[in-house]
Amino acid sequence: MLKKYKTEYPMPTDLYSWFHAATKKQIREFVNPPEGLVVNVGAGYKTINGSNSNDVVALDYPEWDAENQPLPYKDGSIAGFIAFGFLEHINNPAEVLSEFQRCLKGNGTVTIMVPYYNSQLQWQDLTHKKAYNEETWKCTFNNACFDKSVFPGESRSEWKFEIGINLIIGQEERNIFLLTQLIKRK
Numbered sequence: 152m153l154k155k156y157k158t159e160y161p162m163p164t165d166l167y168s169w170f171h172a173a174t175k176k177q178i179r180e181f182v183n184p185p186e187g188l189v190v191n192v193g194a195g196y197k198t199i200n201g202s203n204s205n206d207v208v209a210l211d212y213p214e215w216d217a218e219n220q221p222l223p224y225k226d227g228s229i230a231g232f233i234a235f236g237f238l239e240h241i242n243n244p245a246e247v248l249s250e251f252q253r254c255l256k257g258n259g260t261v262t263i264m265v266p267y268y269n270s271q272l273q274w275q276d277l278t279h280k281k282a283y284n285e286e287t288w289k290c291t292f293n294n295a296c297f298d299k300s301v302f303p304g305e306s307r308s309e310w311k312f313e314i315g316i317n318l319i320i321g322q323e324e325r326n327i328f329l330l331t332q333l334i335k336r337k
Contacts (some may be wrong), residue, residue, distance in 0.1 A: 171286055182315050182334055184231030184260045190224070192247075193217070193237030207233070217247055224254045231260040231315050239265045245291070257337030260315070264330045271325035288314045302313045311336045
């Protein structure tokens with residue numbers, strides 16, 4: 152319980168509750184991935200626990216080189232991917248996203264957290280190669296002004312992602328993140 156001005160408030164227990172408590176607005180809830188394997192890419196030292204129906208495994212360099220190798224999973228074999236602090240370090244994130252799409256089951260999810268484009272967090276790390284804002288996914292997957300396929304000219308490469316949640320979150324101006332959940336259409 153948070154104590155503030157001698158009044159007790161229930162402590163929110165998840166992101167949805169925090170957002171609702173802070174803004175008094177409803178957001179779409181995170182979609183649980185289908186039953187199966189969830190892969191935490193670019194995990195580094197971060198451990199994410201699974202749920203009753205999902206196992207979470209870590210995949211990082213040197214086991215997988217995101218810049219030069221396909222994911223070591225069969226088509227449609229993965230329930231979800233978690234990519235926290237990962238995509239901003241990749242030269243060609245569209246190729247990584249296409250690998251996520253290839254490996255995901257229908258209704259599979261990709262949960263992404265990257266530094267927001269104008270935050271100090273984005274620009275203080277010299278290893279960050281790409282910046283993201285709330286329009287990145289919409290522009291990538293749904294822009295009618297240019298070929299939105301992963302690899303232009305290839306019919307197999309249509310994007311199958313829809314944007315579930317797309318939030319700008321942070322505690323102060325310099326530490327702002329974009330938290331997104333993409334869902335693969337069946």
